[in-house]
Amino acid sequence: MSKGRMEAFSDGVIAILITIMVLGLTVPHTADLAALLPLAPVFLSYVLSFVFLGIYWNNHHHLLQAVKHVDGRVLWANLHLPFWLSLIPFATGWMGENRFAPWPVALYGIVLFCAAVAYFILARTLISLHGQESTIAAALGRDFKGKISILIYLVAIPLAFLSAWLAFGLYVLVAVIWLIPDRRIEKTIAK
Amino acid sequence: MSKGRMEAFSDGVIAILITIMVLGLTVPHTADLAALLPLAPVFLSYVLSFVFLGIYWNNHHHLLQAVKHVDGRVLWANLHLPFWLSLIPFATGWMGENRFAPWPVALYGIVLFCAAVAYFILARTLISLHGQESTIAAALGRDFKGKISILIYLVAIPLAFLSAWLAFGLYVLVAVIWLIPDRRIEKTIAK
């Protein structure tokens, strides 16, 4: 079974999600700069979600590079991830339109948490298919970034009710962790 | 004639359908948990439709693996299926927004029924092109799942007017039948 269509489908879904999110930026009916101001929080949450979807596309790309074959379980694990990603535009819109109120910020974290778990399941499914000695198992290693992300989400979600901005800061931290080139951070933190 | 673009087109349509469905989840204007509650039935119908579109993508993927060549009839049979699939977001939204009222639940079943028939026609068209001795004919076998699905839809559609939830339960049953790994269920039930 080939992985080509699985890649094409995932690319399609992420490309669409990234672009329909922008529909949340509703065009103002007046033409002055002040009309853009209420859109600022929507735009800010859009930027973060764009980065997260970009990270997922990037990681998915890397993950599938090392994949040799796929089976039925992999196809479903690979459909499970877009399900949670597909909720990002909704959570982004709710968070942005309500200017980072506690519940929307918490829900945003829950969706990110579920997506991270879905990615973890996909990676494990691929490793169990290829074996512990495979390139893919070696490439993922101890998966430090994946595990720390899930941990940070678990802290950030309840924190949203104390300080929504602190929770938002933690989401940004996760994005930064993934944006830093691969090996280095693992080696540094793992010491 | 190559099947590559046919696959790419089908993947594109299903990826878009899965993601535009999420636009039915309109972002609430208030930020409390209570604002999410009215979305619960919309979300529930979204989950079921996501699973159904996932099943169609998955089955289409398997079906085309065994295909060697395509002709004009196959291209049209392959366009006929997305027509019905493209009505799923509409039926999903109607069912979700009206909290599983009889008519929307019945219409949802009718759309699923037509999609199942379109898939059946596509499979038959491919078999008639490749011959009864082909891999694709062998792979489809007696097509137990396809036939039982169509039968369940035919029962569920009128049932929606007696009990919409029972009809909905039957749709879930069809999804479960397809989610169970391939061979086993056929062997079990066929005994």
Place this chain on the structure above:
Amino acid sequence: MSKGRMEAFSDGVIAILITIMVLGLTVPHTADLAALLPLAPVFLSYVLSFVFLGIYWNNHHHLLQAVKHVDGRVLWANLHLPFWLSLIPFATGWMGENRFAPWPVALYGIVLFCAAVAYFILARTLISLHGQESTIAAALGRDFKGKISILIYLVAIPLAFLSAWLAFGLYVLVAVIWLIPDRRIEKTIAK
């Protein structure tokens, strides 16, 4: 220069157009059958547009099968076609929402006419690149269907102001001409 990305882009645009058209079918807020009735003309125009976009995808698929190489002019001719196709959802919605009033029906024909001309230009550009002795020139032949379609549109557009349904019937006729398997009709009518 490869034609792969040109195909992928065209497939993407047509797949998206076919699916966003369905957003024109706005979900009714009541759950009875009567709520669907006002959607009937929208649905009817959706069906015709789905068939036309399917025909364009199909023809584009066939056209590019015979293509050996592409250049800058071809890329632009290939972008020109989706421009007119991208107006089909708008024209479809206007025609459906206004129940086949004269102006919307005429505009629908104008968009179809422009798309047909864009397709004609694309085909000519490809032939001028490959030469009159090429497979692609032979495959297109006298392009009877393409020319008769343009002619029918030219009749149907003014006719919309006398009888919108007659004009609509002519659009359906064009679709039927393309749906009839390729060679036969040309031979029959060309006698």
Place this chain on the structure above:
Amino acid sequence: MSKGRMEAFSDGVIAILITIMVLGLTVPHTADLAALLPLAPVFLSYVLSFVFLGIYWNNHHHLLQAVKHVDGRVLWANLHLPFWLSLIPFATGWMGENRFAPWPVALYGIVLFCAAVAYFILARTLISLHGQESTIAAALGRDFKGKISILIYLVAIPLAFLSAWLAFGLYVLVAVIWLIPDRRIEKTIAK
């Protein structure tokens, strides 16, 4: 690392952007020609944005033809470009709905400017990866068009507050510069 999925993702995003822009053309509720008139500025800005997205797709296509391999930095530079392109539908809608008022026209220029810079960064990242002696470095040459475009945007953005139509004219000029077949203009102007 292969460039295939990077191309597929970029094609997907541009195809989706080009088509969701058309959703900005809201279907009028009356059926006479007068109902289309208020859409004229929206349509005009749509045409320009369609051409710009077409130019980006075209250039991206050419750029990646000369690419031999990609790395993590290239993937991110390639995600940076769609971020700015994804704001084109919003800027297009704001400009069209407010009939080319100063602020919207300026914002449109800012988005085009940022997209041009993102493209410049992508090109530089690819050259630094392939070396100054590579095909890609030779193909880009002094990148006259890229640099003059950025310069014109810098003039047009403040100009929008004096004469929005003059600024708009400069955007059209940039589009024309790119539409003229490649080599010729460079040779002519560079004399």
